[in-house]
Amino acid sequence: xxxxxxxxxxxxxxxxxxxxxxxxxxxxxxxxxxxxxxxxxxxxxxxxxxxxxxxxxxxxxxxxxxxxxxxxxxxxxxxxxxxxxxxxxxxxxxxxxxxxxxxxxxxxxxxxx
Amino acid sequence: xxxxxxxxxxxxxxxxxxxxxxxxxxxxxxxxxxxxxxxxxxxxxxxxxxxxxxxxxxxxxxxxxxxxxxxxxxxxxxxxxxxxxxxxxxxxxxxxxxxxxxxxxxxxxxxxxxx
Numbered sequence: 040x041x042x043x044x045x046x047x048x049x050x051x052x053x054x055x056x057x058x059x060x061x062x063x064x065x066x067x068x069x070x071x072x073x074x075x076x077x078x079x080x081x082x083x084x085x086x087x088x089x090x091x092x093x094x095x096x097x098x099x100x101x102x103x104x105x106x107x108x109x110x111x112x113x114x115x116x117x118x119x120x121x122x123x124x125x126x127x128x129x130x131x132x133x134x135x136x137x138x139x140x141x142x143x144x145x146x147x148x149x150x151x152x
Numbered sequence: 153x154x155x156x157x158x159x160x161x162x163x164x165x166x167x168x169x170x171x172x173x174x175x176x177x178x179x180x181x182x183x184x185x186x187x188x189x190x191x192x193x194x195x196x197x198x199x200x201x202x203x204x205x206x207x208x209x210x211x212x213x214x215x216x217x218x219x220x221x222x223x224x225x226x227x228x229x230x231x232x233x234x235x236x237x238x239x240x241x242x243x244x245x246x247x248x249x250x251x252x253x254x255x256x257x258x259x260x261x262x263x264x265x266x267x
Contacts, residue, residue, distance in 0.1 A: 070253045081261060084255045138183055138249070138256075142194030
């Protein structure tokens, strides 16, 4: 099964601007994670937010979670060309916390120098 | 520490042929995952192992896909016979714990093209 589409599906910004991407999910969760994927480094874990948290920060990343709306957003501040990649949210937990993650469709971010 | 290793990196086969992928997880990681990622989509879990036992294979097309992790370390994923719709990147990931809040580490993937 898949989660919802990334919103937006594609985003193009200038270096130094902020980038915001959203994801929606369908099932109950106990955490939501964001991953980045580029051709050079594959899929890399960025940040995890638990279901009882509303906001979390890590460096230039800020994640919010609204469990009532089953949605999350990832904000990248002061973007760099190196942030060019696809970003996926993934949800974990729910009724059986086996470690399984359900990934969304992702947002493709292009940061122009 | 060494990351998750996968081979081959690329494979081109014709439909109805068979193919196998290999994965070596990070040392000490008991949980191993195989994902299928079709172009333009997020990864989809095919099978999850805890040591050499299967935890979840609910989305594995068992009529053509098989996977094993005999000694609880390396794993192989096989497709026999392949179909055109199996063209995708096959990702292997591992984690230390069998819980979703434990970070998963991904290998570089094997890009499969079925002609």
